[in-house]
Amino acid sequence: VVARQAAALDVRAYVIGGFVRDLILKRPSKDIDIVCIGSGIDLAEAVGRELKVPVVVFKNFGTAMLPSGREPDVVTEESKPVPAGPTLGWEVEFVGARKESYRSESRKPIVEDGTLEDDQNRRDFTINAMGISLNENDFGQLLDPFGGLEDLRRKTIRTPLSPAITFSDDPLRMMRAIRFATQLGFDIEPDTFDAIVEMKDRLAIVSRERITDELNKIILSPKPSYGFKLLYHAGLLDFIFPELLLLKGVETIEGKGHKDNFYHTLQVLDNVSERSDDLWLRWAALLHDIAKPATKRFDPKVGWTFHGHEDLGAKQVPGIFRQMKLPLNEKMRFVKKLVRLHLRPIALVKEQITDSALRRLLIEAGDDLEALMNLCRADITSKNYDRVKKHLAN
Ligand code: ATP
Numbered sequence: 001v002v003a004r005q006a007a008a009l010d011v012r013a014y015v016i017g018g019f020v021r022d023l024i025l026k027r028p029s030k031d032i033d034i035v036c037i038g039s040g041i042d043l044a045e046a047v048g049r050e051l052k053v054p055v056v057v058f059k060n061f062g063t064a065m066l067p068s069g070r071e072p073d074v075v076t077e078e079s080k081p082v083p084a085g086p087t088l089g090w091e092v093e094f095v096g097a098r099k100e101s102y103r104s105e106s107r108k109p110i111v112e113d114g115t116l117e118d119d120q121n122r123r124d125f126t127i128n129a130m131g132i133s134l135n136e137n138d139f140g141q142l143l144d145p146f147g148g149l150e151d152l153r154r155k156t157i158r159t160p161l162s163p164a165i166t167f168s169d170d171p172l173r174m175m176r177a178i179r180f181a182t183q184l185g186f187d188i189e190p191d192t193f194d195a196i197v198e199m200k201d202r203l204a205i206v207s208r209e210r211i212t213d214e215l216n217k218i219i220l221s222p223k224p225s226y227g228f229k230l231l232y233h234a235g236l237l238d239f240i241f242p243e244l245l246l247l248k249g250v251e252t253i254e255g256k257g258h259k260d261n262f263y264h265t266l267q268v269l270d271n272v273s274e275r276s277d278d279l280w281l282r283w284a285a286l287l288h289d290i291a292k293p294a295t296k297r298f299d300p301k302v303g304w305t306f307h308g309h310e311d312l313g314a315k316q317v318p319g320i321f322r323q324m325k326l327p328l329n330e331k332m333r334f335v336k337k338l339v340r341l342h343l344r345p346i347a348l349v350k351e352q353i354t355d356s357a358l359r360r361l362l363i364e365a366g367d368d369l370e371a372l373m374n375l376c377r378a379d380i381t382s383k384n385y386d387r388v389k390k391h392l393a394n
Contacts, residue, residue: 002034002092003134005046011038014116014131014143021127024152025184030068031091035119035131040064040094053088062111065093098122102169107205109169117145124166124173125180126151126158155186163195171202174236175214182218182227196234203239211240212324219282224273225266232262243320244286246293251304258296258304261289272346280331281346284338290316314340 006013013036022029036043041057044064048055057064069087099114100122109122116131123129126146133141142149146160157177159166167174174196181188188196203211218227228244231237237245248262265286272285291312297305317336321328338345 001050002043002047003136003139005050006036006043006134007136009038009042009046011036011043012116013037013043013134015134016119016131017123017128020130020132020142021148021152023132024130024149031093034092034094034134035097035116036094037097037116040096044092044094047092047094051088061095062098063093063095065091067091100169104168105205107170107172116143120145121161123160124170124176126160127180129160151189155184156189157181157184157186158189158192159195163192164199167195167199168202171199171204172206172210172214174199174203174234175206175211175240178227178230178234178236179214179217179221181230182221182224185223185226188230193234196236200235200239203236208323208325212326215240215324216279219269219286220277220279222273223270224282225270228266228269241324243290243316247289251296251298253298254300256298256303261292265289268343272343275346280334281338283326284335284343287313287317287320287335287339288343289313290320290339310340310342 002013013034015032016035017033019029019032021027034040034043040062041059041064044055044057044066048066051066053066055064056067066088068089068091097114097116097119099112099118100109101112102109120129120131120143126148128148129144129146130148131143133139133143146158151158157180159173159177177188177192177196180186218224218231221227228237231240232245232248244262244265247265248260250257250260265288268288269282269285273282276282289306289309291309292306295306295309295312297307299305314336317332317339318328320326321332321335326332
């Protein structure tokens with residue numbers, strides 16, 4: 001349909017970016033980006049008319065989209081409203097090809113109309129800069145000026161132009177590099193990684209919402225610990241999540257050491273992630289030991305203690321959510337409760353944790369945390385899960 005309407009309007013159109021990457025990787029994809037040499041809005045409206053679906057136009061940006069009708073994973077103040085009416089189930093975004101130039105103090109570029117090459121030049125990574133032609137003369141042809149296909153094969157994240165310029169122009173791309181590496185299980189090419197280390201302070205000009213958006217995608221990846229290790233080695237963790245970095249390191253007194261709570265937390269995060277895709281459960285795992293540095297004491301008789309760290313950790317959750325611009329709603333209270341219970345309820349559900357099962361259990365337990373904790377301590381298996389539920393209901 002897009003190809004037909006583009007031909008009727010006499011504009012050239014290409015599928016570009018993440019959809020092309022995911023198509024080659026055989027990864028499911030939720031959005032399709034179309035770039036055309038001409039007005040993206042006119043093309044979107046023509047496609048919307050033919051498919052009989054609504055079109056949302058962003059006049060100021062010169063873009064338009066056919067909305068998917070899906071709720072976003074995490075609703076923030078910047079989330080677009082979900083329109084009523086028929087939708088495609090996919091979000092299709094249309095934009096005219098553009099050329100961008102940047103000033104040093106802002107992420108907002110100066111935008112001009114451009115060619116397909118200009119548009120590919122402004123992309124963040126080689127694997128995100130590939131296009132597929134929707135035009136009659138070369139329909140289906142891959143347009144890959146920076147070797148993105150080869151980088152997919154080599155499992156490498158690399159910037160199309162000089163990494164220092166790419167990251168200086170838009171420092172959010174440093175987070176995106178680590179996010180894509182974590183989601184795809186790729187390496188970051190050494191020059192690209194070195195540039196992140198060098199430019200890390202530039203992240204300060206990026207809004208916290210966007211940083212957290214990328215962080216959440218790292219947390220939702222198959223093995224989130226990899227992303228946190230990359231953030232640590234790049235020197236970005238200090239800026240975006242200093243409380244987590246405080247967990248790092250082992251102190252030894254009189255020959256007695258404690259475990260490194262940073263790596264321990266990442267291990268727990270991976271373990272929980274193997275069993276659940278729920279973002280908030282994963283956040284609880286990440287925060288479950290967060291108050292250990294503040295409660296750490298050395299007792300010559302018993303060694304290291306962290307008395308009361310669960311309660312203090314739960315108290316720190318709202319502050320961390322506020323700082324990260326995460327929603328201060330029932331999701332936060334769920335995380336707080338799990339931190340206070342030190343994730344023990346997770347032991348209740350031995351198989352894949354459907355978040356609803358756990359949530360139900362916590363809601364049923366209400367404020368009778370004592371009872372829930374005692375039950376959890378007994379390391380209840382799924383076999384007597386029903387009995388536990390009944391007990392909690394009573
Ligand atoms: P996902 O949908 O999983 O987030 P994606 O690659 O589709 O992956 P988007 O953020 O939707 O990511 O961006 C779509 C495309 O737009 C990217 O593939 C990339 O080509 C380009 N892009 C997005 N953000 C940037 C950026 N900050 N700098 C340069 N190019 C970007």
